[in-house]
Amino acid sequence: MDALGFEVVDVRHGGSRRGRVQVRIDRPGSTPGQGVTIADCATVSRALEAWLDGAGLVGSDYVLEVSSPGIERPVRWPEHWQRFVGRDVRVRLPGLGRVRATIVSVDRTEEALTLRLVDVHDPVVVPIGDARDATLFVEWS
Numbered sequence: 001m002d003a004l005g006f007e008v009v010d011v012r013h014g015g016s017r018r019g020r021v022q023v024r025i026d027r028p029g030s031t032p033g034q035g036v037t038i039a040d041c042a043t044v045s046r047a048l049e050a051w052l053d054g055a056g057l058v059g060s061d062y063v064l065e066v067s068s069p070g071i072e073r074p075v076r077w078p079e080h081w082q083r084f085v086g087r088d089v090r091v092r093l094p095g096l097g098r099v100r101a102t103i104v105s106v107d108r109t110e111e112a113l114t115l116r117l118v119d120v121h122d123p124v125v126v127p128i129g130d131a132r133d134a135t136l137f138v139e140w141s
Contacts, residue, residue, distance in 0.1 A: 001025065001044070004043065004044060004047060005027060005028075006025040006026065006027060006028075006036075006040070006044060007025065007026055007027075007028050008023060008024070008025060009024040009025060009026050009069040009073060009074055009076070009080070010022075010023070010024040010069065010074045010076060011023050011024075013058065015062070015063070017061075018061050018062060018063060019058045019059060019061065019062035019063070020062065020063045020065065021048075021052065021058055021062055021063070021064050021065070022065045022067075023044070023048060023064070023065070023066050023067075024066075024067055024068065024069040024070075024073070024074065025040070025041070025044050025066060025067075025068065025069070026068065026069050026073070027040075035068065036067075036068035036069075040068075041066045041067060041068070042066075044066050045064055045066040048064060048066065049064055052064065071136070071138055072135045072136050072137070072138055073135065073136050074134065074135055075089055075091075075103075075131075075134040075135060075136060076134065078106065078108055078111065078128055081103060081106045081113055081128060081131075082106045082108070084103055084136060085103050085104070085105060085106060086102070086103065087102070087103055087136055087137075088100060088101070088102050088103075088136070088137040088139075089101055089102075089103060089115075089134050089135060089136055089137055090133075090134065090135050090137050091115070091131050091132070091133065091134035091135075092131075092132040092133045092134075093115075093124075093126060093130060093131060093132075094126075094130050096117075098133070099117050099118070100117070100118040100137055101115040101116060101117045101118065102115065102116045103115060104116050104123050106128075111127060111128045111129070112125050112126065112127055112128060113125065113126050113127075113128055113131055115131075
């Protein structure tokens with residue numbers, strides 16, 4: 001993807017009879033919701049399809065879906081957390097369930113996040129691996 005100027009944000013593979021590969025892409029450094037066009041998705045789709053077919057990773061009968069991550073994009077990897085410091089997220093945390101929080105900081109050495117939960121004064125520190133199903137939060141008013 002680097003050669004095409006994109007980063008992979010999320011990959012999901014599933015399906016029963018016919019496999020489905022869902023790939024979300026973004027342009028590094030772009031503003032969420034403003035980086036990927038339909039033409040970009042088509043370009044990446046063609047490149048990925050050729051690579052998947054050549055590598056034989058998903059069999060011959062599959063559906064490939066390439067899309068932008070959207071404005072409420074997933075936040076999965078340390079680079080994502082770092083990029084969105086100061087932004088609000090919805091995230092699933094152990095013992096707390098799904099909560100809304102602001103990303104205060106990311107310690108890449110310790111692989112930990114400092115989050116300020118909505119309605120909680122003191123920030124909490126959690127291992128990056130414990131932050132599940134995180135997405136950017138956008139208030140729709």
